[in-house]
Amino acid sequence: MPGFPRLQESYDLVILGGGHAGLAAGLKAGLLGYSALLVDRGPKYGRSYYAPRMDNIPGFPAGISGHKLLDHQIAALRQVESRVTYVTPALATGLVRTERGYTARFEWLRQTHEVSARAAVLALGVVDRMPVIGGEIDPIFPWANQGIVDFCILCDGHTLPGKSVAVLGHDATAALTALDLPHFGPRSVELLTMGRPLLDGVAEPEKGELGAALRAAGITSCDAEIVGFEGLREKEFHVRLADGSLRRYDKGFSGLGWYDQHAALPRALGARIDAEGYVVTDEDCRVLADEDGAAIPGLYCVGDLRNGWNQIPEAWATAERAVIHAYAYYL
Numbered sequence: 429m430p431g432f433p434r435l436q437e438s439y440d441l442v443i444l445g446g447g448h449a450g451l452a453a454g455l456k457a458g459l460l461g462y463s464a465l466l467v468d469r470g471p472k473y474g475r476s477y478y479a480p481r482m483d484n485i486p487g488f489p490a491g492i493s494g495h496k497l498l499d500h501q502i503a504a505l506r507q508v509e510s511r512v513t514y515v516t517p518a519l520a521t522g523l524v525r526t527e528r529g530y531t532a533r534f535e536w537l538r539q540t541h542e543v544s545a546r547a548a549v550l551a552l553g554v555v556d557r558m559p560v561i562g563g564e565i566d567p568i569f570p571w572a573n574q575g576i577v578d579f580c581i582l583c584d585g586h587t588l589p590g591k592s593v594a595v596l597g598h599d600a601t602a603a604l605t606a607l608d609l610p611h612f613g614p615r616s617v618e619l620l621t622m623g624r625p626l627l628d629g630v631a632e633p634e635k636g637e638l639g640a641a642l643r644a645a646g647i648t649s650c651d652a653e654i655v656g657f658e659g660l661r662e663k664e665f666h667v668r669l670a671d672g673s674l675r676r677y678d679k680g681f682s683g684l685g686w687y688d689q690h691a692a693l694p695r696a697l698g699a700r701i702d703a704e705g706y707v708v709t710d711e712d713c714r715v716l717a718d719e720d721g722a723a724i725p726g727l728y729c730v731g732d733l734r735n736g737w738n739q740i741p742e743a744w745a746t747a748e749r750a751v752i753h754a755y756a757y758y759l
């Protein structure tokens with residue numbers, strides 16, 4: 429059994445976050461002959477961990493689950509472990525710019541560590557907001573784990589033809605999610621606003637426009653409070669309302685948006701954050717400064733945290749671009 433990895437004082441590259449993007453960045457750094465430190469909180473904090481089946485991953489025609497794909501990527505990273513140190517579970521808590529590059533701070537094995545690196549890659553991902561039922565977020569997990577409730581229209585829209593779908597959420601994000609779904613041919617779409625009035629807090633004229641678009645698309649809404657989920661045995665999404673009644677749908681869909689977009693570290697480094705909360709980069713994934721839009725030297729952002737598409741092929745592509753750019757200009 430391998431022991432704990434040994435830390436060096438400095439590396440060529442430090443990568444914060446080891447989901448699909450961070451693991452791809454670590455592998456690329458190792459293959460290009462660089463030393464790298466990859467700091468990851470753990471796969472279960474990654475977005476795809478509860479994706480039971482992904483159909484757009486080349487090489488897996490029968491689909492593959494998110495955590496199996498992570499296992500494959502971790503196994504690939506182990507092939508370059510003489511150069512790339514992978515510490516997990518470890519929590520990145522700081523990244524500061526120095527004369528020679530960056531110093532990263534993280535908690536690992538109950539100690540605070542600091543290492544320096546010539547360049548840094550932010551790959552912290554984003555975290556989906558979960559519905560809160562009786563003060564808990566767990567009740568939805570069994571349905572999410574079986575792909576009965578989906579979180580990503582680009583990933584799972586193709587599973588919706590002919591299905592009745594409930595969209596969770598009350599705001600503009602939820603309405604826009606519901607309005608996107610008819611493209612995939614569901615039998616019906618209904619918004620479940622979970623005790624909030626539909627479009628509560630959305631300013632005019634957007635509120636009126638969204639309301640009209642929902643009506644035109646035949647999308648209904650139900651504003652009753654939800655007290656529980658059922659239907660797992662039937663592989664359906666059944667929703668128990670506060671008045672005791674049950675609404676049955678084939679599938680659920682989250683229109684709740686993000687709980688955390690991990691903007692604290694990039695913001696502290698002066699990164700530009702867009703209106704949706706994503707880190708703004710150029711096409712080489714260099715983080716742009718909020719002040720003047722110039723690239724912050726040696727700082728990259730890849731995967732879901734970066735402004736772009738929240739998809740695994742995009743996570744991989746951005747990781748490749750970032751590390752190849754660092755190879756050409758900083759390492």
Ligand SMILES: Cc1cc2nc3c(=O)[nH]c(=O)nc-3n(C[C@H](O)[C@H](O)[C@H](O)COP(=O)(O)OP(=O)(O)OC[C@H]3O[C@@H](n4cnc5c(N)ncnc54)[C@H](O)[C@@H]3O)c2cc1C
Nearest residue numbers: 445447448449469475476482520553583731732738739740
């Ligand atoms: C239910 C669901 C289904 C999906 N299905 C598909 C699909 O079919 N096809 C597809 O292409 N995409 C799919 N996606 C999207 C895909 O999961 C994401 O695009 C992908 O995970 C992004 O990779 P990432 O590395 O940027 O972020 P993540 O995979 O979320 O990884 C982020 C990593 O950063 C770590 N981290 C966070 N904060 C810290 C910290 N402070 N210190 C250390 N580490 C930290 C986390 O532990 C995690 O490992 C799906 C997403 C969901 C939620």
